[in-house]
Amino acid sequence: MKKYQDQYFKKAKRDNYPARSVYKLKEMDKKFHLLDINQKVLDLGAAPGSWTMFAAQKVGEKGIVLAVDLNEPNVSFSDQVSFVQGDVFEEGGPAQTEMESNAPFDIVLSDMAPKTTGIKFTDQAKSFTLAIEALYVARKFLKAGGSFVVKILEGPDIQELQKEIRLSFKKLKHFKPKSSRAESKEIFLVGLEYKG
Numbered sequence: 001m002k003k004y005q006d007q008y009f010k011k012a013k014r015d016n017y018p019a020r021s022v023y024k025l026k027e028m029d030k031k032f033h034l035l036d037i038n039q040k041v042l043d044l045g046a047a048p049g050s051w052t053m054f055a056a057q058k059v060g061e062k063g064i065v066l067a068v069d070l071n072e073p074n075v076s077f078s079d080q081v082s083f084v085q086g087d088v089f090e091e092g093g094p095a096q097t098e099m100e101s102n103a104p105f106d107i108v109l110s111d112m113a114p115k116t117t118g119i120k121f122t123d124q125a126k127s128f129t130l131a132i133e134a135l136y137v138a139r140k141f142l143k144a145g146g147s148f149v150v151k152i153l154e155g156p157d158i159q160e161l162q163k164e165i166r167l168s169f170k171k172l173k174h175f176k177p178k179s180s181r182a183e184s185k186e187i188f189l190v191g192l193e194y195k196g
Contacts, residue, residue, distance in 0.1 A: 048073050061080060064082070072085050123153055132160075134150050138191070138194070148190070170193035
């Protein structure tokens with residue numbers, strides 16, 4: 001198990017990414033063709049910055065990545081990235097202002113995770129709340145035909161989230177990346193072709 005975990009950790013260090021989570025996005029991008037040149041990307045829960053860095057590489061110099069997190073990443077981003085430290089859900093806050101001025105986006109990514117308590121049902125409920133909130137952001141700021149990626153901890157609430165995503169997107173995909181830790185309860189839901 002340890003060796004398996006270290007494989008992606010070491011690879012991230014070698015590839016100059018701040019976290020191993022980048023390989024989850026790379027796997028999803030390879031499977032669903034999410035990111036492309038010149039896109040506008042909104043990255044929710046961006047710290048420590050791996051997803052933002054990969055998205056910036058994919059969209060190229062003329063693309064835009066707006067990255068938002070409560071914590072500031074300890075990395076420097078390329079010119080097409082704007083980082084806002086703030087609460088994604090705060091009405092009238094700096095993050096909302098930036099999202100409004102850059103919208104609509106081609107894709108909304110959410111790797112947001114709650115502060116876990118170790119109590120399974122509490123953590124699942126918090127994860128569901130964050131995922132639903134991220135979906136509301138996507139509905140507000142995505143362009144028609146756009147994509148949405150959200151992380152959630154597996155639990156009874158997942159069906160409710162699936163139902164909500166299906167209302168807004170033509171296709172819904174489940175994805176458990178190989179680069180997720182074996183014991184991790186996280187899965188990703190991918191909404192494709194936003195109805196607008």
